[in-house]
Amino acid sequence: MNYEREQTEVVVVGGGPVGMLLAGDLAQQGVKVLLLERLEEISTRPKAGTFHTRTVATLARRGLLRLQPDSSSDYNVMDYQPFHFAGYPWLEVRGHSVEGPITLGLGQSDLERVLEKRALTQGADIRRGVTVTEILQDEKAVKVRYTTAQEEHAVSAEYGVGCDGARSLVRSSGFSVTDYPPTTWSVTCWAVVGNPRQLPPGWNTHPRGVTMVNLNPYGHSRISVFEFDGPASERRSPLSVQEFSQSLDRVLGQHIELSGVQYLDRLSDFIRIADSYRSGRLFLAGDAAHVHPPLGGQGLNTGLQDAVNLAFKIVSVIAYGADPSLLDSYDAERRPVGEAVVDNSRVQALLMNPAAEFSPMRSFFNRMLRETDVHDWLSDQISGHGLHYPTLHTTDPNIHEGRAGEFLPNITFSVSDGEISVAEALSDGKALLIVSAGTAITAQAVLEKVTHPRLRVLIPDEIPDGLPQAILVRPDGYIAWASSHLDNGVVTATHTWLGGSVR
Template sequence: MDAPVIIVGAGPVGLVLAAELRLGGVEVLVLDQLEQPSGESRSLGFTARAVELFDQRGLLPRFGDLGISASGHFGGIPLDYSVLADAHFGARSVPQARTEQVLGAWATELGVDIRRGWTVVGLHDDGDSVRVEAETPDGPRLLRCRYLAGCDGGHSFVRGAAGFEFAGTPSTREMFIADVAGCALRPRRIGERVPSGMVMSVPIGGGVDRIVACEHGRPPRRRTRPPEFAELADAWERLTGEDLRGGTAQWISSFGDATRQATEYRRGSVLLAGDAAHTHLPVGGQGLSVGVQDAMNLGWKLAAVVRGTAGPDLLDSYHAERHPVGARLLLNTLAQGVIYLSGAEGEPLREVIADLMELPEVRRHLAAMVSGLDISYDVGPGTHPLLGARIPKRELLGPDGPTTTVAGLRTGRGVLLDLADDPELRRTAAPWADRVDLVTAAPHRLPDGCPLAGTSAVLLRPDGHVAWATPGCGPLPDALARWFGTRRLATAGQ
């Protein structure tokens, strides 16, 4: 084996998955066809759930000023995310290129081997291993791995070569996106409708504007290279009457509204994550954020299977948990596309949705959907309100001073929060000490209604989701065995 795991794609999803595998003690190769990162920044931030995930790994300070905002939109209709407790839309003004720099540096520090200029041209799943054919700067190479992960985007080679079904609908239109310097455009809010389509113009600093142009009746095209700046300038003038030709495009791309999802996220020894598993109209940074969640859900599970501390059936929970999330993502982006890409015929729908969004319960529902804060997994029987959800970040007071409910997750291991200083609980968990860290601490200054009130212990998976809590759940060893494998025997034959 050249590595237990090979990842195709060094974008945010592939980098996070690689880092998670290294935290789990697994060697990994990342192959990317680009010799250097593209520098493009289609995404200008990420949602609240991605902020939480980066925070639990201690990465937020690396991003600098995140520009956290409570305001967002649904299909171009303003949406206030402060209707959710502790919630916000997410991070603003973080170009995707910066996100890739941060994640690339993190992965490299953890020992990830990233090989650029390697184009995967073939793969063969032999059952117990996968052969990967690649064209490299030094000629053809054949690699072998135990598992292969496709994180190579919406046009994923891995997905097609491995025979995944990618169900859904093709693009019906083509749109332009670009960062343009030197034009000083009038700001236009997300989803501003003009007689012939939809436009957006947002200053992003340094005299640069992020622009999006959607012209009704423009059919999709299969391109092998980015559009020419003249195409964008002509479309922008037709739509707005403004002239871009005195400016310069730092980068330009086109995209469509194709909506597709792989019917399975795992096929034998090949797995998919991010846009390789689900593609949709890019709205509100959801694609990057959901892809990062895919990677953090998959990484610790795949690492446990490769190390042999868990059986291959743990990987089945990856599809079971993440496929419904992807389907819900496609649903909300399809709905938003209808709202802010349709012409005058869509105005009655926009008015009805805007009217409904005046209701607090509707705002809460949509905010939780778009941010991903409503995600909860089926982790087993129990009645505790936190079961399956992500642990909220709350203050704890431990023997060594203040800490938080998520501080122990930085190493990518499981965490058992002993909130009642229970020696019997610690003895029960001791056989899993090589996989689960024990934190003894008491809740400190809990807000009103916090579900941690009255909770004596919480078992956290490495992705921050609650696998067990008491009172309200069954025996702790059952949950430990389900998510972290069989117990480690203290002595041979014990």
Template sequence: MAVDDSESQIVIVGGGPVGMLLACELAGLGVRTVVLEARTAVSRRPKATTLHARTVQCLQRRGHLPALVGLSAATHRASPFHFAGIPGLSISAPATEPEPLLKCPQEDLERLFEERALIAGARILRDHRVTEIQQTQDAVRVVAEGPSGQTSFTADYLVGADGARSTVRTRAGIPSRSIPATVSAMAGDVRLVDEDALRPGWHRTPRGWVIVKNAGGGVVRLRTLNCAGPHPARHLPLTLAEFQNEVSWITDRDIAMTEPEWLSRFSDFSRLASAYRAGRILLAGDAAHVHFPIGGQGLSTGLLDGLNLGWKLALEVRGDAGTGLLDTYDRERRPAAQKITDNARAQLALMRPDAELDPLRDMFAGMLPGGPFGDALASMVSAQDTVLPSLTPSPSHWEGRFLNNAVLDTDDGRTDVISLLRQGRPLLLLTGDNGETHRQQARAWQDLLHVVQAAATPELPCDALLVRPDGYVAWSPGGDPLSSALTIYFGERGGTRSPGPRGTPECGLADALS
């Protein structure tokens, strides 16, 4: 029996960490949100475990992580990392920010975000598989098969966060550019018959790589890379015998193993959606981009998608977004995914076991520890080099740059930038003598803004800053007036307003895919 459910403003397909985070953001901003997830429970299979600096910084600004920051006498924090398996890279961040690398299993993040989404009022419907998507000028209708039969949902927007084989991307007809697989990779948790047969670490041989990590309780987590070419049966389930043979072949000695807890295969197949938006349908996470999983960048990239999209989509459905604001999601996040795809391919090229690459690997090993080259690579891998495209016609130097945390003295006491952004509202931060002038310019938008007057401090680059909920600077003095930026982001006030829910979308399907 079909049931119609028209109570939601946003439907999210996919309840992984990206979908659950987006549900947190939207529900926390008062948007009626439903998540449709095909799985009945959080997957226990090990996946990503690394969150990089910019993702950690943005998550904490939105209150989705515990209080990890303690003021330090040092000027920077640093965490050791690698590039293409070559050690020596150091990922750093200012001392007022969290540690640059956070190790946290993906399943724990998913549970955390789901709990927060439920508390905020989102509806999470598990065991619901999407079977139909219909987009009109005014809404999106989604049909899902669940435990009680068929249910249809009508919403203002639909977000596909449903993974690499995205049903939403396919049914919306959003094209993508892909790069075929060139390598075969495997992973699994097993017990070694000889516990000392493989030591933890990254092991390169003339045939490929074996990466070994202790998973606890006598279990080891193994990953392999075979650069001879893609496996001809890479879509079939991986068996223990095949996994054992692969590890043994790469190491050139017998490695006996038993008791597999999980086994998986993957490759360097890459895909990037040609558009992140098609009318009222948007993509996030692996539904939008897939790349070789090196350096722990995939999960971080998807979560940054959600943090970029959430507040914009909330403004849009409330009728408070400037014309074209929602389209900036594609312009800001798709180039970031392309950049990560490219650096993952570059790392894989360095990992190919050809002896001819040894001089290049040696050169990288000598350049990674410190210096401009290592710093540039560390900023790229951690996404701290991201500068967003300007929206105002005559931007200041700081527009589009990330605002580092700073301690502030306000009338309400001592606080910091991180704490001020946890409301999820754009922040107008004033520290100079012209504060009243800026307040007057922003008066028409004061219901949307969190306006804070603080004592002047050299920790801030300007005496007035408009800061987006994700921590990036939307405006600062030196370019167009504040009112211009506010109009671009939040629409005209006192005159024409942006269309409210179920109004005409900013771009049609054909426009989004052109």
């Protein structure tokens, strides 16, 4: 097979939401990207549907969501919304009200359609109905072989990204992993409930298991059943209506009449995480990098954040000559997030077990989460609101250590030609330098050095109290550099994160 027949800059394997967002971000900045997806069309099977505050903000900042502040335009105001941890109503998630809703209900297939349309509009080459059969790499390129219904194809690229899900072929092409074997199992479906009064809505713990029900008395309800008598013996076989009904009846202790059953599925608490998200010229994102039970809606949210983190760094290296070591920061920043999700997923699986031996643990967590600091820390872990990238810290004494690495809220600034929000300023995928008018006057010489095709400069009349007077924001919304005054440190930071030359 001649891999030189077709060349691209980045090949993305997998066209779910993570792959589509990544491809769109790359194409928006002029990187030649090829996305290979097995499915002929977007699946309508219900999947993830809860998007947390950081993901909502990320999508809004790409112009994919048009949202109004939930309650206040003050970026310091926090909103709270009831949520759960391990199925118990112990938790509220929180976020800045200026970003829109704290959680957003949106079908995964709806999001995929929006992301695919955006990627195509930006110029990504998307090929559906293909099967990737081989992935190789050497010191110069990634080489991918794939088939269509008619023939075999081969493509080479500078980098490859596996967004191909829990059974990732890319991950099996040179990545080591850490596995946590399953200890429990669950089944889920959509069905019409004969007598809705028999089925308690929401999360409920029973002597023999747990149920989670999105009850619809007038149509199909989503029903999930968790049992804790060990892993299922038939994890890979299709789930039958009879099996599901038997599991539901066992846990509830009574027969529930169901009809119109569809979208049957098996799940477990099996966990797998790649030991590194990078292997040479290959990267992993989303479920390809971290597999865990769908508790708290963390999987897809984490994967989308993987995509935006990796995309802007690949652009910096390919298009603007940034040091390739910048790509190492993807693993350094994102894998700890995946580890944290794995850890809290394992804890939730234990807390959900109704066995008496776990009751002291549940009581302890219940009491502990009444402490505000503990509650807010865990809330921020689940929603991503508290994410702070430690790799952005610096020893420069002029840098505001408490701000570098933070996600800049969606503040609206007054500038010479009107008002502009952070979300609006970042919508073109570029980085953002915000310098107060007074600081810009005193540091004009430095400001003239900070020029880059991927950098937008805002000079607002003033910057709100409590914020540094000069802030460099990465394309993913995180603060790369911040100081009380503008100096050559911002020039170095710009070249580090964005690259220093144009191809």
